[in-house]
Amino acid sequence: MPTPREEYDQVFNLLEQHHKWFKESIPLIASENIPSPAVRETMATDFGNRYAEGWPGERVYAGCRFIDKVEFKCIELMKKLYDAEFVDVRPISGVVANLAVYTAFTEPNDILMALSIPCGGHITSGKKELGGTAGAVKGLVVEYLPLDYKELNIDVDKTKKKIQELAAKGKPPKFAMFGASVFPFPHPVRDLAEAFHSVGATVGYDAAHVAGLIAGKQFQDPLREGADVASLSTHKTFFGPQHGSILSWEKHAEKLKKATFPGMVSNHHLHAVAGLTVACAEMLEFGKEYASQIVKNAKALAQALYERGFEVLAAHKGFTESHVILIDITKHGDGGTIEETLEKANIIINRNLLPWDIKEGRHFMHPGGIRMGVSEVTRLGMKESEMKEIAEFVKRVIIDAAPLDKVAADVAEFRKGYQKVHYCFENATEAYKYVRIR
Ligand SMILES: *Cc1c(COP(=O)(O)O)cnc(C)c1O
Numbered sequence: 001m002p003t004p005r006e007e008y009d010q011v012f013n014l015l016e017q018h019h020k021w022f023k024e025s026i027p028l029i030a031s032e033n034i035p036s037p038a039v040r041e042t043m044a045t046d047f048g049n050r051y052a053e054g055w056p057g058e059r060v061y062a063g064c065r066f067i068d069k070v071e072f073k074c075i076e077l078m079k080k081l082y083d084a085e086f087v088d089v090r091p092i093s094g095v096v097a098n099l100a101v102y103t104a105f106t107e108p109n110d111i112l113m114a115l116s117i118p119c120g121g122h123i124t125s126g127k128k129e130l131g132g133t134a135g136a137v138k139g140l141v142v143e144y145l146p147l148d149y150k151e152l153n154i155d156v157d158k159t160k161k162k163i164q165e166l167a168a169k170g171k172p173p174k175f176a177m178f179g180a181s182v183f184p185f186p187h188p189v190r191d192l193a194e195a196f197h198s199v200g201a202t203v204g205y206d207a208a209h210v211a212g213l214i215a216g217k218q219f220q221d222p223l224r225e226g227a228d229v230a231s232l233s234t235h236k237t238f239f240g241p242q243h244g245s246i247l248s249w250e251k252h253a254e255k256l257k258k259a260t261f262p263g264m265v266s267n268h269h270l271h272a273v274a275g276l277t278v279a280c281a282e283m284l285e286f287g288k289e290y291a292s293q294i295v296k297n298a299k300a301l302a303q304a305l306y307e308r309g310f311e312v313l314a315a316h317k318g319f320t321e322s323h324v325i326l327i328d329i330t331k332h333g334d335g336g337t338i339e340e341t342l343e344k345a346n347i348i349i350n351r352n353l354l355p356w357d358i359k360e361g362r363h364f365m366h367p368g369g370i371r372m373g374v375s376e377v378t379r380l381g382m383k384e385s386e387m388k389e390i391a392e393f394v395k396r397v398i399i400d401a402a403p404l405d406k407v408a409a410d411v412a413e414f415r416k417g418y419q420k421v422h423y424c425f426e427n428a429t430e431a432y433k434y435v436r437i438r
Helices: 004-023 037-043 065-082 094-105 133-137 156-168 189-198 211-215 250-260 270-307 335-344 375-379 384-398 404-415
Strands: 086-088 111-114 141-144 175-178 202-206 229-233 244-248 324-328 350-352 369-373
Touching: 037 270, 065 086, 065 211, 065 244, 065 270, 086 250, 094 133, 094 175, 094 202, 094 229, 094 244, 094 250, 111 156, 133 141, 156 189, 175 189, 189 202, 211 270, 244 250, 270 324, 270 375, 270 384, 335 350, 335 369, 335 384, 335 404, 375 384, 384 404
Parallel strands: 111 141, 111 175, 175 202, 202 229
Antiparallel strands: 086 244, 229 244, 324 369, 350 369
16 A cells, blocks of 8 residues: 555656646647646736635635736737737636536527537537436527538528427527537638527627637637627637636626626636636737647648648638638548557547537547647747648548557657747746646
8 A cells, every 4th residue: 555655756756747748748628738847837826826706806705915916917818819808717617618608698498509519519508318418407499500510510591490399389599609619710700699689699709719819810700799798718729827717898798797606606717817818818929820720730731731641621612711720530440549649659649529420429438539730839839830730640640550659759749849839928947848847
């Protein structure tokens, strides 16, 4: 039996091993990113040990003198980044932001329209039968937004028809959730907002994945296109700490504030609010350059994989307008096995359902697709030429069946040139350096 001290040492040993592994790997998970050393520093501060229930300036707890100043600044910078009238930075994640949004705008048994999970939708807008947050937690009835498989986007005409059909049955949608976890092209918010509003629905936009691209002016601007509210994660294309936020209009401020607190959070991870504030300043300064490089890199990676024989979807429209690409991998195996094989070669991606997978009898453990995102490698300073090198590593593993330990060693060697975080004010500490303060 290990002693408590040995258990304790083991944890740090595992953490250090993790840092070393990521330092030597190519991180391509579309929902992940690497924060700057400045953001990491905020996460180790005493803010993370405090409570500040309520709105800054009207707290339930004492001790918030400096916490309030930071949170006000966070709100102010987020408003500037998104040109939003109202911002709530207290949701502790994207899921919690969506829960607060549902609380503010819906009642149990209302109809929510969103993309299904195989079509790129997120579990927060999933049906009750699937354990999805909207159905299982909020009691909403989920109707799917129709996806055009070829265009990898919401089908506008079919959606309009479905809204009319639901309205005719006396069950019009109460809330429409645009946005997705596989989100290569801007959604037709502008084309559909009026159709939803005309039946009394609120138009929501889940910007979890694309928040950094919107802030960097490289993607659609949901609030200007007709969205009433947008929720986001602060750590996917946005390079902050893991947290969430809500953007909306002043007229919805009171109900959203109440939905977040006391509805959804008690403490709201004040160290992460500080980290988000720092990330906002970085985004204001470097966001445009960063986001435009992300889109260039995603297109370059897709093109390089396509040229090496991979079936990257939506080739006819340039593969992607965001950070993410989706690949039909069925020629080479199943997504689950491919994910495991690539991981052994230090290439970290995730398996992903293709829109037609369920109909073809595949399931989440062994789907037909893999997803790759380039946010993190972009933040490490990689550009289009490095995307070709990454595609070559992937080809060696999947098509050439090269020895995995050999590829892993070559990946580690390649990574030696990319150890600093870019698009930030200070980067003295390397991206994955294990920082010890014990
Ligand atoms: C990741 C994601 C979320 C949840 O975000 P967390 O911050 O992980 O809670 C919500 N919606 C979509 C579309 C996502 O991809």
